[in-house]
Amino acid sequence: MNSSLIAAGRRHSLGLRADGSVVAAGTGTSGECQVEDWDRVVAVAAGNVHTASNTGRSHSVGLRADGTVLATGWNGDGQCDVGSWRDVTLVAAGWRRTLGLAGDGTVLAAGRLREGAADVGPWREIVGLACGDWHSVGLRADGTTVAVGNDRRGQCAVDPWRDVTDVAAGYLHTVGLIQDGRVLAVGDQSAGACDVAAWEDVVAVAAGSYHTVAVTEAGWVVAVGSNNAGQCDVTDWREIVAVAAGSTHTLGLRTDGTVVATGNNGHGQCDTTGWKAIRVP
Numbered sequence: 632m633n634s635s636l637i638a639a640g641r642r643h644s645l646g647l648r649a650d651g652s653v654v655a656a657g658t659g660t661s662g663e664c665q666v667e668d669w670d671r672v673v674a675v676a677a678g679n680v681h682t683a684s685n686t687g688r689s690h691s692v693g694l695r696a697d698g699t700v701l702a703t704g705w706n707g708d709g710q711c712d713v714g715s716w717r718d719v720t721l722v723a724a725g726w727r728r729t730l731g732l733a734g735d736g737t738v739l740a741a742g743r744l745r746e747g748a749a750d751v752g753p754w755r756e757i758v759g760l761a762c763g764d765w766h767s768v769g770l771r772a773d774g775t776t777v778a779v780g781n782d783r784r785g786q787c788a789v790d791p792w793r794d795v796t797d798v799a800a801g802y803l804h805t806v807g808l809i810q811d812g813r814v815l816a817v818g819d820q821s822a823g824a825c826d827v828a829a830w831e832d833v834v835a836v837a838a839g840s841y842h843t844v845a846v847t848e849a850g851w852v853v854a855v856g857s858n859n860a861g862q863c864d865v866t867d868w869r870e871i872v873a874v875a876a877g878s879t880h881t882l883g884l885r886t887d888g889t890v891v892a893t894g895n896n897g898h899g900q901c902d903t904t905g906w907k908a909i910r911v912p
Contacts, residue, residue, distance in 0.1 A: 653693060663677070676729075845874070
């Protein structure tokens with residue numbers, strides 16, 4: 632749901648340690664990796680955006696145990712202006728946008744207003760969130776879903792979904808995990824990121840720009856979609872409890888608190904081998 636123990640953005644990765652501190656990998660050219668002084672954090676999110684020549688900047692978000700929110704990095708549209716937020720239980724980050732789930736089931740938004748991805752004011756009884764590049768997805772307590780923003784490839788066509796327990800959003804597609812362990816997907820079909828109909832026994836999902844990743848009950852990982860940078864090379868991963876998908880890289884959290892990574896490492900975003908004691912579910 633884009634607020635997790637690990638997070639992957641455009642050119643950086645985040646990990647939440649068991650002691651509430653946060654570790655980052657990547658160049659952090661916009662300050663998105665400046666998280667070394669964060670403490671008492673219970674979840675992290677990374678602003679993700681598809682890889683293009685004009686999309687290098689990103690931001691990072693941290694949710695503290697007291698319901699306040701931290702943010703660092705690119706703030707061109709006010710996506711890091713979350714210091715006044717209170718009673719937040721979940722955070723999600725997209726391109727130029729941050730969402731926060733309040734304790735009463737409503738949703739806060741900061742950042743870019745164009746495309747309508749921040750038009751979440753009417754949402755009620757929300758329990759989960761996900762941010763794509765230009766669209767936002769909400770999971771309601773009754774297992775239904777809602778989406779707003781750019782729908783040019785049908786990525787917001789989630790109204791018919793039922794019994795959903797988790798959601799994820801990529802550049803132009805949306806993924807939903809349903810109660811029986813199967814996965815739904817809508818949106819752009821060109822890269823194969825929506826080819827999830829055969830998946831079974833899934834317990835968690837993540838969406839990158841053009842790929843989709845899932846963890847199975849057995850702790851294995853499956854992936855579909857673009858593999859131009861090796862971001863789908865996850866078939867040998869074992870004992871995984873969580874995954875995160877960046878623009879063109881993928882992270883996996885092991886049961887022992889270490890993190891594996893694959894895909895584009897042009898900015899050091901996959902340099903997670905030294906990470907230890909990352910919090911596990």
